[in-house]
Amino acid sequence: MTFTTDQSTAAAFAQSWNNLPAGSIYTHEQFIDWLTPLTKDDAQGKKVLELGCGNGSLLTHMANWQPSLLVGVDLGDSVAAAKKNLAALPFKHWQIIKADLVEWQSDGFDVVYCIGVLHHLQEPRAGFAAVIRNVKPGGQFHIWVYAREGNGVIICLVDPLRKIVSRCLPWWMIKYGIATPLAVPFFLYAKLLFYLPRLTWLRRLPLYQYCLWIAKREFSFFRHVAFDQLITPQTTYLSRETIESWLKNNRRVDQDSVYIISRNGNSWKFGGRVK
Numbered sequence: 001m002t003f004t005t006d007q008s009t010a011a012a013f014a015q016s017w018n019n020l021p022a023g024s025i026y027t028h029e030q031f032i033d034w035l036t037p038l039t040k041d042d043a044q045g046k047k048v049l050e051l052g053c054g055n056g057s058l059l060t061h062m063a064n065w066q067p068s069l070l071v072g073v074d075l076g077d078s079v080a081a082a083k084k085n086l087a088a089l090p091f092k093h094w095q096i097i098k099a100d101l102v103e104w105q106s107d108g109f110d111v112v113y114c115i116g117v118l119h120h121l122q123e124p125r126a127g128f129a130a131v132i133r134n135v136k137p138g139g140q141f142h143i144w145v146y147a148r149e150g151n152g153v154i155i156c157l158v159d160p161l162r163k164i165v166s167r168c169l170p171w172w173m174i175k176y177g178i179a180t181p182l183a184v185p186f187f188l189y190a191k192l193l194f195y196l197p198r199l200t201w202l203r204r205l206p207l208y209q210y211c212l213w214i215a216k217r218e219f220s221f222f223r224h225v226a227f228d229q230l231i232t233p234q235t236t237y238l239s240r241e242t243i244e245s246w247l248k249n250n251r252r253v254d255q256d257s258v259y260i261i262s263r264n265g266n267s268w269k270f271g272g273r274v275k
């Protein structure tokens with residue numbers, strides 16, 4: 001049951017990832033923003049794993065942090081694009097594995113990160129357990145997910161549309177017929193907020209912080225984000241309370257090391273060390 005749903009989600013994402021130009025879709029600044037508080041010192045010379053690596057867009061940046069081994073796992077055919085993107089780098093100590101992260105088991109990594117994946121799983125908590133399971137004793141984990149908090153507009157307007165189109169339309173119609181026209185007002189709204197003075201009352205507008213972040217990118221990135229939102233058959237918006245309970249109830253998590261950080265007002269970064 002779990003496998004079937006995650007498989008269709010991964011297949012949907014592969015339509016997105018395998019139809020992008022070569023290379024990372026993220027800037028260096030975005031990579032740092034997603035990975036902070038992890039730094040190069042945490043990864044250099046260490047075994048690093050990304051669970052749910054897509055087309056390797058984060059892995060290509062992580063390679064610059066010079067881990068001793070860099071492994072990416074994904075259930076979808078996007079592993080083809082990930083292999084191409086990593087093969088183009090001078091860094092050679094990488095491996096891309098096609099597998100269901102919920103079941104995949106390794107000997108353990110010094111650092112495991114999982115960005116934008118758990119909220120797309122049929123069972124996000126099982127994905128969290130898989131992250132922890134693949135960290136060596138004393139190692140670190142770092143996760144980013146969509147928040148329930150700060151996403152009212154997306155949950156009310158975009159998510160109902162996603163539930164319909166992701167199930168009945170082909171990827172190209174979602175991308176060009178729906179995501180592209182939707183990305184136009186999204187792009188204009190974000191750019192407007194970005195160029196307006198940072199007035200206190202403006203901060204109350206929907207997705208304000210997020211818009212300041214994404215407004216640094218070009219239109220094609222907005223379309224990619226809109227397409228990503230609409231193509232996936234499974235999305236769960238996770239509350240801080242849920243994340244706190246995951247961290248608290250996993251016996252391997254060192255409670256003194258945990259952090260939960262609000263990112264752009266509508267998502268959570270969280271992580272820590274494993275005992």
Ligand SMILES: C[S@@+](CC[C@H](N)C(=O)[O-])C[C@H]1O[C@@H](n2cnc3c(N)ncnc32)[C@H](O)[C@@H]1O
Nearest residue numbers: 006010013052053054074075076100101115116
């Ligand atoms: C939004 S993408 C994020 C990709 C990458 N982490 C990034 O930030 O660019 C989510 C990825 O999770 C993968 N995925 C979903 N369910 C999975 C599962 N059960 N096992 C492994 N990968 C999975 C999808 O195939 C997709 O590539």
